[in-house]
Amino acid sequence: MGERLGYYPGCSLHTSAREYDLSCRAVLKALGVDYAEIPDWNCCGASSAHGAGHALSRALPLRNLMIAEDVGEDLIVPCAACYSILRSTTGYLQEKSAEARELQAKVEQVLGKPYREKVRVTHPLDLLTRPEMLNKIKGQLRTSLKGIKLASYYGCFLVRPEIAAFDNQEQPQKMDILLRELGAEVVRWSYKTECCGGGVGITEGSVASSLVEKLVSEARKAGAEAVVTACPLCQANLEGRQTQGLPAFYFTELVGLALGISASKRWFKSHLVDTTSVLTKVQGGISGGR
Amino acid sequence: MNDFLELLEAESGQPISRCYQCKKCSGGCPVSSYTDIRPHQVVRLAQLGKQEELLASPGIWYCTGCMTCQARCPNGISISAILDVIKARALKAGDLTAESLPFFHDCFLASVRHHGRVFELGMVAGYKWRSKRWTDDKGLGARMFLKGKLALLPNRCSNSRQIREIFQIEVALRKKEGGKGNG
Structure with a gap:
């Protein structure tokens, strides 16, 4: 990748999903992707801004898009929820309804510059599964995940709403392709895009817990030794609300592990579920590599 | 209709x-x-x-x-x-004291208004205080804290003027449309 890309971590990646941030940055660096965190970004508003009103749920993401335009044409957004919201906002503005134009003018006034509609919101799973990146990954593999059975879990925001989907909405494949490239065996299961209840995790914990237990049981029934996610809300919910001891990895952690990035040992220490059952099966161990 | x-x-x-x-x-x-x-x-x-x-x-x-x-x-x-x-x-x-989701959204947005970003620990504490649901998930909170997953201090967006003005856009547009809801 020749050009510099912008990087929007979002609130969770600075705190509860630190290992997602660290692993994503390490993988991008190892693959020679030139990226920079966009300066002084703000929260995208998540579901709360939507509840408070339409304008706020578009204005908060728009400020980030405008800042990102000064950094590069692609904006990498690892948090699936932030990704879906930022991407939907570009679509909303593209339609140029009277409401959208009025909102855009107001945010442009606040920032004192125009929105140029130049930025492409991109999820790192989309980036890493482009043919040239898959080839690069293949060429740099240091350890193999051979023999490890994984359930790829896409959740809601990589496939919904339609404008955010870079894969089939009901039967997505990109994470499966990536994990197979790392040597892992990807299990067949019917819960790839079922909601984990993260959105009501804090307010209706018992509902979220029963949704998580169902997902984890189904992954186990399919033979998986771990679930793989691309969303901080899913990951925290899946590891925090289950009683079955099934780890939930970020896909970037596993790419980093397979590329032999030695810092990966530290990422796995911050998991709420013990990951050693899976990590001991990694061929060549995790101590080798760079 | x-x-x-x-x-x-x-x-x-x-x-x-x-x-x-x-x-x-x-x-x-x-x-x-x-x-x-x-x-x-x-x-x-x-x-x-x-x-x-x-x-x-x-x-x-x-x-x-x-x-x-x-x-x-x-x-x-x-x-x-x-x-x-x-x-x-x-x-x-009116009366929604039995429902906790509005409290959650309020506390979440208060955090964004003050810091420009969500301060998870402060947001959850504010939510527990307002909803009085102190014991929900306390074990999970403690486990996350011990794993270093909850920052003790907020991470801020430094341009508080712009954040304040962005929150005001919502109010301005609502007034203009006579309290129209969202969609």
Whole structure:
């Protein structure tokens, strides 16, 4: 990748999903992707801004898009929820309804510059599964995940709403392709895009817990030794609300592990579920590599 | 078309009248087995103009926002967009002390207003204080804290002027449209 890309971590990646941030940055660096965190970004508003009103749920993401335009044409957004919201906002503005134009003018006034509609919101799973990146990954593999059975879990925001989907909405494949490239065996299961209840995790914990237990049981029934996610809300919910001891990895952690990035040992220490059952099966161990 | 349906269609932008009750939405809804009314019933009650029943239903606060209903609807109806309008009206109508989701959204946005970013620990503490649900998930909170997953200090966006002005846009546009809801 020749050009510099912008990087929007979002609130969770600075705190509860630190290992997602660290692993994503390490993988991008190892693959020679030139990226920079966009300066002084703000929260995208998540579901709360939507509840408070339409304008706020578009204005908060728009400020980030405008800042990102000064950094590069692609904006990498690892948090699936932030990704879906930022991407939907570009679509909303593209339609140029009277409401959208009025909102855009107001945010442009606040920032004192125009929105140029130049930025492409991109999820790192989309980036890493482009043919040239898959080839690069293949060429740099240091350890193999051979023999490890994984359930790829896409959740809601990589496939919904339609404008955010870079894969089939009901039967997505990109994470499966990536994990197979790392040597892992990807299990067949019917819960790839079922909601984990993260959105009501804090307010209706018992509902979220029963949704998580169902997902984890189904992954186990399919033979998986771990679930793989691309969303901080899913990951925290899946590891925090289950009683079955099934780890939930970020896909970037596993790419980093397979590329032999030695810092990966530290990422796995911050998991709420013990990951050693899976990590001991990694061929060549995790101590080798760079 | 009754008044309530007309209002809901206008504010949510959703073609509610088109629904012919195929129930795909309820089939895919992750929380439909936990609620008093299911997604297809929300749409039917809306078609019939049953405002009171909808506003009083505890079920409207269970929506996880997963958007499975809208992805599968053959008529292109987003039920979460309809629920956003219903929830906003329920909030305006008054007594919701039994529901904790509005507190959560308030605390979340207060955090964004003050810091420009969400300060998870402060946001959750504020939510527990207001909802009085102190014991929910306390074990999970402690485990996250011990794993270093909860920062003790907020991470800020330094341009507080711009954040303040962005929150004011919402207020300005609402005043102009005479308190129009979201969609």
